Every structure is written in C-alpha cells, then in structure tokens.
Amino acid sequence: MANNTKQPLLSRIATNDGHGENIPYFHGWYAYERNPFHPTQNPNGVIQMGLAENQLCFDLITKWIKENPEASICTPEGVNEFKEIAIFQDYHGLTYFREAVAKFMGKVRGNRVTFDPARIVMSGGATGANETIMFCLADPDDAFLVPSPYYAAFDRDLRWRTRAQIVPVNCSSSNGFRLTRTAVEEAYKEALESNINVKGLLLTNPSNPLGITLDRETLKALVTFVNEKNIHLVCDEIYSATAFTAQRFVSVAEVMQEVEHCNPDLIHIIYSLSKDLGLPGFRVGIVYSYNDTVVSCARKMSSFGLVSSQSQHFLAALLSDEKFIDNFLLESSKRLAKRYHFLTEGLKEAGVFYLESNAGLFFWMDLRPLLKEQTFDAELELWRVIVDEVKLNVSPGSSFHGLEPGWFRVCFAHMDDETAKVALNRIQAFVQTGNGTTEASPLASLVESTKKISHAAQTPSPYSS
C-alpha cells in the first residue's frame, strides 16, 4: 500500500482562512453574545449595532400570520397541504412561489419593471445567491471589481469556495463616497496591467455599509461601461425596499432598458427577503439573470441551497397578499426613516459627523476626530473602547475595506425604541464627556487626547454633520 503520510488530511478550502470569521466585524458580535444588553436583566450589557437586521415591522407580520392561519402547513387550517408540501423537492421551486417573488420584486421597484418567474432561481439567502452567480461567471483567479467600502462577508461569499478574486474600486469621503465611472475604469485598467482577468463589476445598491443609493446617471454609465468591455454586471439589490427618503431606489432592471444596445446576457440581479421583509432566518435568496445559460446553470446549482418548500408555501401566501405588502412596504420605510432620523439628529447634537443616508439599515459614522492618529490600528483601538467601555457593538470601517480609518457602520433597525434611546445616550455621553460637558468617565482621557484633531483638519465633508 502507498505511503501517504505527506498528503494533507484535509482540503485547501477546509484549512484556509477564507471564511474570514476572525475579522473584528465578527469579534464585535461575540462581545455582544457574551454580554447582551437587556433593559432590566442586563442594562449594562453590549447593545448590538453591528447586525444589519430589519426588525421594525414584526408586529405587522405576526398579525398577518394570525389572520391567515391557512398559510402555514402546521395549523389546523393549513394541514391539508402538509403532505404535498412535505414531499415536494423540484429544484425549480413551487410555481406559485416564483410568481409571488417576481411580482414582489416588481412592486419593490414601483412596478416600473416586471420580472419573469421563469428566471427566478432560489438560493440559501443572498449569501448563497452571490456565491452561485460567481460560480456561474468566474473561474478560480478571475476577478470582480467591487466598490469599497463593501459588505464584509463578500470576502467569504464571492471568494472562499469559488477561489475568485475581488479587486476593490476605492471610494472616498472627498465626494461623499460616490462611485464614479472614472474610478471603475481606473481599477479595471490597473487590474489588467497586473494581468488580472476581470470578469465583471459587482455593485451593492443600496450600498452596505454606506446606506446610499446609486443615482440613475451613474448606473447608466456603469451599464454602458460593462457593455463596452463585455464584462458582467452583478447588482446585489438586497436592500432595495429599504429606501426611506424621496430619493427613490433605481434598479439596474430599469436602467438597462434605457441604455442603447445593452446586452442583457451581461446583467444579473441578486435579491433576498432577508432585509426588505426582515426574514434572514428563512434563507430566501434569489439569482435573477437575464442570461438564459446562467439561469439554467444557477438552477442546477440551486440543488445545493434550496429554500424549504414549507417556507416557499408560506411566503407565497404572504407575498401574494397585495394589500398587506403595499402597507408593509410603506410602513417599513416610514419606520426606518423615523429611526434613522432619531439617531442621526441625536448624533448631530453631540457634534458627531456621519454620511447622510437614504436607504439601508445602517449609516456610516465619522469618528475620525477621535482617532489618536489616522491609522487602522488607531481605528481598532477606538473600536475596542466603543465595544468594551461604551458597550456598543458598531463595526469598524476596516472590516469593510474602507480606505480611510475612523469610519464606523452603525446598524439601527433591529432594536426597539427604548434600546435605541439607551444607545444614543451612551454615544452622546462618550463624545460629550471628552468635551467636558458631563462628568469625567473612563473614556475621557482617550477623547481628551484626541479631541485636538479638529474636523477642519479632515477631508471636507459634502454631507451633513
């Protein structure tokens, strides 16, 4: 028998660090899990502001569930469907589920575009959908351009098992982190010069972590760009229904119709019910491609990440209730706006700067004036103080591959009003104590030693304080 003692016992994927669970983004979650805030049982615990969950409308969903018991197969009213649903295993999914999702996707985009149920491919959340689309479009070592700062888990979702690469397109505070065609072109050119095979551009619109939407003209310019270069455009539109101001969300599905000679084979949308409906536990992700071969390939791959037929059955009923959905979308965006304004107005009063958002479940807070020096080490030092002493788990910008130290993502939609008030008080006290306006705190020395760095010394801000 051959001696295989030199052969590694496990695969390269099993033994590499591609999952990325060691980054501070996840460490903050552990700090919260060890000591979670509770208003009465643990009022000095850590408040979780590092989780992009939308829990502001659960009352509406639970009310609907009670009023529609036949939608669930585990109720006396719905149990007649139990056997059919329990044995269902076609990887195309339930026809009426795909129809309901297609309709919902159109509704979220103001019915300005329609979606074909035949192109709806299921996946395990947008996490699975993003990996699936990468498997369809990129070979190992091929690259996708991704505007930075970007969603921390893209390093895992787009790269780990596919072995594709990410080439960041750096956005900066000098223009309010707006993505431009010029920045994309430069990153593309540099990648080619480094012999990197660029297969496409992946946009998150609305952006995580910035909470801003791409405007129509920029999106048009980017659709034109990918057509000129004959590369793919993947748009992760997971936050599409979270836009909460008059400046509405514009989908690539709308814009591609306005671009002359747009090749639809290059355009793909990633969607999920995790954020817009606030149901990440259901693991409903969607790959919607205008490319027939990609639809067919992604559907075959969907065998590895199907949504359970029980979830499909329930969600089809929920999404098909148009009156409920219309009200839900309206109410959700109102509540998001209210929470966003409550927190950001409070920060403004305390003199804390942030990037003005119009969508998402978070905003991008500027704590550069509190850094001892403008480095990522100093950012992490400040972040540890915020997690350990202020007891707020916000996420440091370095986790999102931002270029400028001192920015933090603050999630605001998965807590109740009372917890939001406590969170705001904590951050106001943290900042103000250093300014000598309240009693000294253990943090005062840190703030004291850094407050000399004035905002005047920073990049001018085109956004609000």
Ligand SMILES: Cc1ncc(COP(=O)(O)O)c(C=O)c1O
């Ligand atoms: C931009 C983006 N894409 C994908 C995901 C993953 O979502 P899901 O829970 O549907 O897998 C997230 C989650 O935060 C996200 O922010």
